[in-house]
Amino acid sequence: MVENPASFLDTIGTVLISVLFGPWWGSLTGLLTNAVMGVTTEPSAVFFGLVNVAIAIVTGIIARKFDFKKWYVALSTGFLLSIIAPLIGTPIAVALFGGLNGSGMDLVVLWARSAGESIFASTFISRITGNFVDKILTCLMIMFLLNRIPGVKKIYTQKKDSNHAA
Numbered sequence: 001m002v003e004n005p006a007s008f009l010d011t012i013g014t015v016l017i018s019v020l021f022g023p024w025w026g027s028l029t030g031l032l033t034n035a036v037m038g039v040t041t042e043p044s045a046v047f048f049g050l051v052n053v054a055i056a057i058v059t060g061i062i063a064r065k066f067d068f069k070k071w072y073v074a075l076s077t078g079f080l081l082s083i084i085a086p087l088i089g090t091p092i093a094v095a096l097f098g099g100l101n102g103s104g105m106d107l108v109v110l111w112a113r114s115a116g117e118s119i120f121a122s123t124f125i126s127r128i129t130g131n132f133v134d135k136i137l138t139c140l141m142i143m144f145l146l147n148r149i150p151g152v153k154k155i156y157t158q159k160k161d162s163n164h165a166a
Contacts, residue, residue, distance in 0.1 A: 026055075
C-alpha cells in the first residue's frame with residue numbers, strides 16, 4: 001500500500017456518516033473504525049478514537065446548520081477539522097510515541113526538534129501540515145459525493161429537509 005504522508009483520508013467514512021445522519025451516528029462510526037483498526041492493523045488506533053469523535057461532532061453540527069453541498073462550507077469545515085484533529089491527536093501521539101508515528105511526517109517532527117521546538121510543538125506542526133491537506137480534501141470529496149451521486153444526494157436532501165421542518 002502506497003501512503004501519501006500528507007493525505008491519509010482516514011476519516012472519510014466518519015465525515016460522510018456525520019453529514020448524512022448527524023454527529024452521534026458519525027461518532028459511532030469513528031469509534032468503530034478506530035476499534036476495528038486497532039484490532040486488525042494498528043493497536044494504537046484505539047487511542048485516537050477521540051479524534052474521530054470530535055471530527056464527527058463538528059462535522060455533524062456544521063452539516064445540520066449549513067449546506068454541506070456548498071464548496072465554501074466543505075472547505076471551511078475541512079480547515080476547522082485540520083486544526084481540531086491535531087489539537088486532540090498531538091497529546092495522544094506525544095504520550096504514546098514521543099511524537100513520532102513511523103510515517104514520512106516524522107521528518108517534520110525531527111526537523112522542528114532540531115530547530116529547538118518542544119516535542120509538543122514539533123508534533124503539532126507535523127500533524128497540522130498533514131491534516132490541512134487531508135481534512136480539506138476529505139470534506140471536498142464528501143461535498144462532491146453529495147452533489148454528484150444520486151443516492152447520496154437523495155439521503156442528504158431528505159435529512160436536510162427533515163431538520164428544517166423541526
